[in-house]
Amino acid sequence: MTLLGFRSYSCPVVDATPRGRGGERTREVIVETALRLFRERGYEATTMRAIAAEADVSVGTAYYYFASKEQLVQAYYDRAHAEHEVACRAVLASERRFAGRLDGVLRAWVRVSEPYHAFAVKFYKHASEPGNPLSPFSGETAPAREAAIAIYRQVVEGSADRIDPDLRAELPELLWLSSMGVVLYWVHDTSPGCERTYRLIDVMVPLIDRLVGLSHLPGLRGVAKDFITAMRELRS
Structure with missing residues (x-):
């Protein structure tokens, strides 16, 4: 929607590969190779051995940087984020309207994600499985999820629009959840340049903007508070 390596895995094989500039280049080659093979062969059919062979490194070196295929996908999450x-910086620095900030952030995500569309289509069935460590809602992807929510926190905190204070605190996570809907639509979007996804954003942003703008009105403040309470209970 973030769309999204993590540091908590133990490596089954350790190779004395140097870090530094050369090591970072090796790591990038492994990531690029894995993403290509995932696109070409599918996630399940791609093994760590195949990734190592295509990247022209030993299996031990591949495991030195990534303990599993899941870690390679986590590296993709980190790269995409x-x-x-970076793509959001300009609009967040110049735009003060809530709708403009949200629209710019969502469009930036679709734009930078375009090169990974074929990969996402093949990979999504794994990420959508409940309990899968690659799910955007899993414990393993919590750092990527929090990083993505932080972007929507910037959308809210930098907005000059009037927003109910309680809703303002919850809004970044709600916006991230909304962005997951955009991600799902994008995965299945076969239109040229994902133009249908952009049209979805055109429709969705004004609706969210209206709801947020109405949240501080006396007649709707109680509804907003009930909704916030329900969200907090779902998280507990």
């Missing part, structure tokens, strides 16, 4: 964060 970093690219999204």
Whole structure:
């Protein structure tokens, strides 16, 4: 929606590969190779041995950097988030309207994710499985999820629009959840340049903007508070 390596895995094989600039290059080659093979062969059919062979490194070196295929996908999450964060900087620095900030962030995500569309289509069935460590809602992807929510926190905190204070605190996570709907639509979008996903954003952002704008009105403040209470209970 973040769309999204993690550091808590133990490596089955350790190779004395040097870190530093050369080590970072090796790591990038392994990631690029894995993403290509995932696209070409599918996630399940791609083994760590195949990734190592295609990357022209030993299996031990591949495991030195990534303990599993899951870690390689986590590296993709991290890369996608970093690219999204950079792509959002201009609109977050210049736009003060809530709708403009949200629209810019969502469009930036679709734009930077375009090169990974074929990979996402093949990979999504794994990420959508309940309990799968690659799910955007899993414990393993919590750092990537929090990083993505942080972007939507910038959307809210930098907005000059009037927003109910209680809703303002919960809104970043709610916006991230909304972005997951955009991600799902994008995965299945076969239109040229994902133009249907952009149209979805055109429709969705004004609706969210209206709801947020109405949240501080006396007649709707109680409804907003009930909704916030329900969200907090779901998280507990």
